[in-house]
Amino acid sequence: MNSASVNRPVGDGRTRSPGPSPPPSRSPLDKPIQYLRGVGPRRARLLEGLGVRTVGDLIEYFPFRFEHQTRPQAIDTLILDEPATIVGMVESVRCQGQFQSSRIKAVVSDGTGSVYVTWFNMPYLRERLERGQVLRLYGSVSSYRDQGQMINPRLEWLDAEADPATWDYERLTPVYRATAGLTSLQIARLAEAALAEALPAVQGTLPKALLDRRKLPGRRAAVEGMHRPRDEQQWQAARERLAFEELLLMQLAVALQRRWAAAHARSVALPSSVEIDRRIRRRFPFKLTAAQDRVIKQITADLARERSMNRLLQGDVGSGKTVVALYAALVAVVCRTQCAILAPTEVLAAQHFAGIERYLVGSRVNRCLLTGQTPKARRDRLLADIAGGSMHLVVGTQALLESKVRFHSLGLLVVDEQHKFGVAQRAALRASRRRGPQPQQVVIPHYLVMTATPIPRTLSMTVFGDLDVSIIDELPPGRRPVETRIVRPAEEGRAWAEARRRVAAGQQVYVVYPLVEESDALNLRAATVEVQRVDHELLPGARVGLLHGRMKKEEKQQVMAAFTAGRLDVLVSTTVIEVGVDVPNATVMIVQHAERYGLSALHQLRGRVGRGRESSICLLMTDSRGETANKRLQILCQSNDGFRIAEEDLRLRGPGELLGTRQHGWPEFRVANPVEDVDLLMQARDEAARIVREDPGLRRPEHVPLLAELRRWFRDKVAFLDVG
Template identity: 30%
Template sequence: MELIDIKGVGEKKLRYLNKLGIYTIKNFLEYYPYSYIDTTKFKKISEITNEGSYSYKLKIISVLENKKLKNIRITKFLAIDEEQNSCTIVYYNNYFITKTIKENEIYEMYGKAKFVGKTVEIQAPTLQSKSKFIGNILPQYHLTDGISNLDLMKFMKNLLDKGSIEETLPSYIIDKLNLISYEEAIKNIHFPKSNELLFKAKKRLAFDEIFYFQLLAMFMKKDNEKYLSFELLDETFEFIKSLPFELTDSQKKVLDDIFLDLKSKKQMNRLIQGDVGCGKTVIALIASFNVIKNGYQVAFMAPTEILAKQHFESSKKLFSKFGIRIKLLVGSLKAKEKLKINQEIENGEVDLVIGTHSLFQEKVIYSNLGLIITDEQHRFGVKQRLLLSKKSDNPDIMVMSATPIPRTVGLVMFCDLDISSIKEMPTGRGKIETYFVSENYEKRYMDFLKKEILKGRQAYIVCPLIDESDNLELQSVSNLYKKLKSKYLQNIEVAFIHGKMKPSEKDEIMKLFETGKVKILISTTVIEVGINVPNANIMVIYNAERFGLSQLHQLRGRIGRGQYDSYCILVSNKSGELLRRRMEIMCSSTDGFYISEQDFLLRGYGDVFGYRQSGEQNFKMVNFQNDFEVLKFSKMFVEKILKEDKNLQKAKNKIINQNLKTIVKSINSDIIMN
């Protein structure tokens, strides 16, 4: 069955579904609601004591008003409930409502009640349709222009009424954990029959998500005779001695872990975590050096072109005397350039290739790939690592994250990875002071910023959105640039940058900032990773309440990279106890491990990893705080199943085998993230 076969979905609506990332029936079934509206309890007029949205059963008595004022048509009805108490119903610019609503008819409806004097007025209520939604718990979906919540509800109901949904787990797991069936879970996640069944549906779907995630991860870690083993070379230690700085004790300890992995006959699957600026990249380059000098290639993958280019430039400097051939492979290259680099990689004429998701592409064929490094691990995930690892026979895999991971999360989310932590920062860096202020203090902090600029320093100003939004009172890059430039920064070189710019435009602006020609860079979170300008010592972050603590810490990591004392100013006009606690944590600590743990406790893993800002959430249903017991059970089952039936050939695991194959197949056909 295809999406177009669902009753009501035509070519036009199909395009809108595609815009929401819905391309298949499976996509649609897994397009879970973000919230629910309970319309099961019908309110009488006498029961409405507070303004709010409710369900009603009302009899229409008459049309009170139907006229046009300026550009607005107002239509009002008089209605009564079963107790004969009256209210008014009002619609704006609904030209057909008088044909829909008939006098002396009783209607079920749902809408917002307001008090106009002593009269209850219900504003533009939704009437019960043939689908009979009102009187139930209704799903609320994320939308796009051209498709309404009612559209998605109707399409989903038509799909669920069409036929059965295949089970995804064997009965012995379902029975052991007392889970509801997959079909029942899907039906109740979209149209819950009760709050109890909604809870059970969430539990079941959360288990499915983490179970197959862990199973896939553990499959990647299975022992295999084809794993590579690398000799630890004297030349590698000569390279370490050539570095223009001394490694910290923490870096040396992590390097010992990596060397043991490289020498072993098992595949390396190691996560290197550490605070921004702790020196993870140089550790990765030392490992790369050893693998390359053993006669193998290395693929080094970064989440953004800016970061990829920075790794390219720094590796060229460090490897300049050692005859290592390095190429940069990113999406913005011309087709002719990509073709040439791809041929060189296939012919073994490249030792180290640094790039973004371009390294995944089918056209990229490696001659002898021995090591894969992915920077900012949480932006790729198991699926993307699997795609790249298939480019060779079980290459060693190293992943890095500047978002320190709470142990509880790491145990489950990174069950396929051994974890090493760099907890020591290099010497010779200035301290960072952090302050939380209201935007009412704008003149004071902008005057302070200008004083630092006059001393020769540079600054970042960060805001969360590119364009203005009617729904969110947030600063936009272009508007903030215009306002600050005209009000405070008339005689200072200012530029702005955001993710929707062409790579060439971003590169040009970043070069101007890195060379000091641009003094202030106004930006979205595109500067969150990979920007290294030691002269920049001021950061102002507008709408700080919109970011997770770990992302604020990542952003703050762009300053304090030189010898100068640095200052991070968090700006928000919001208030509240939770915001106060979060900002206190940021102002009192620069320890990324502590901040990450607090972020997790306060807001959950989605914000720890920045998924809510980036839209790259690995899980739709799992909540690490609420579902941790489920996650532990899942891990236990995965380990037990693979111990007893490592290739999933037993009859009782047939469903698991089939589903895992489907997941791997979908990964192979995935459109890789930008």
């Protein structure tokens, strides 16, 4: 760009009462957003929905892209379907409709021609647009009655008395993620007000020597560059600077956690032997895969040391993670300690326990299932056995986190799908600790995390950065890849015919509807109707069951048990069939409105079939013609590789969405992208290791701001010095 100007959105002309005065604050960044000029209580509620509660939050609510507004061109040179900037005078204005259903029409001309301009749902323009005003408009050009037209263009009022030469410029205009009741343009105006008031209060965090060495701008300049870049190069430099800081803070937290654990945490050594290995393997009626053997070797090496194991066990659906976890649990029991296996739901806990029971028939290992549904009398007996040490292996849900549960000697904690637990719960999981022989030393259980959600390497360095990683990348013999197809409305007849054929052959079918928060009730009614249609029209004669979120827990368990036992042929569900549910006879997964799921969620659903000897199929039903949605679904049809799918999901949806929850414990990145910024991530990891090595307590003056920012950034989300 030869010359550029920053978009300074002007006010919308409305007057507001001053309202209550803001509470006193030490920094304008901490001022509640309600008291920023132009906000008020209503907009404050809308902004809170975007995670913006203070002026500082708004300053860090960055645009997700920029529009390059070119220099103005004459109206008679406009090209259809191309974006353009024009400057012209309002010849006429006409208003139709009321409030949010309003439509404002204007004719704008510049001497070479005129265009129709229409704004929908922008009622405030009714009071602002007048004949004779000079406007700068930017938008896509279409045609109406053989004349040029712009719909909802960006607009700016210019001084009709000014020299027209001052109107001739180009600019980058920020585009913010909006919400109902608050447009990107309105957020841009508020962001400008926030910058004008509080930008001088933005303080640097990174040491000056680091900034100089990496040739990075200061934080204040970077924040301004994210909202008001002169050109794309300045925006890119600002973005890289802030992304590096986020990744550095993350890696510092990981490095400090690891250092604390190495210095203060100890676990009881749980050594294995050839004889122990032989006795454990004898329990499994099959030969373990080479991948399982490799992972078991890594885990037993960790358990044999006093240094606490912190290991993430990744394995695609059906790869045999539970067998590996049971092997580790039996090592702990043989070494006269206890093991707890914790699952996020009662269905999964019961599934794990049933599998363990199959392998431990006739064993002297005492084991139990403890959930919220355990009757009080039995629960009291189990708690006494756990506290006394006679209960060796406990499988449970969040009930294990209650303060009443006391282990005699917990040697190993296995957590399935850890990211489904909040971080406060994660801390409670490892609270079974006692003082070690050395001052400031604690004894904690070894820690094994299992996940069927393939975590991309870049994300495992962040969300699970404090864990070593083991991967089971091989399916057991006999497991076949699941064929996956996209089914359009015209092809649904053939899809249901395939399901009928499978049911006639004695196989079972899942039919899943997405659970959409905004229209939960609507989806429930649709599923209730659908179960009748499946029963009477699509799969006549089949035994069809219904599972939805409004059923009582006992009813859901009964339906799931009936399907597992083969007393139902078809399960229609409004809830995602849970990870870990194992019905080998189920060979068909039909997903309605598949475009509404993330890739990893679809991959998990697909993993509910293909668990037996028969070939299985996953049918993704969609009426979406959107290019992005279809590209995503094609990835599933082309690949059964969970890691490739997870990388694509991370790229499209971000880490919080990939993990199925935004409570995995780490703050959401505002700028950094672990996939796109992998080089920055590696650099941040090296820099964090150097800082912690040279200044473990971050006590040097140049590191004090880093420590303060770590505390502010993590707040109550992660006690990064003491939660593994």
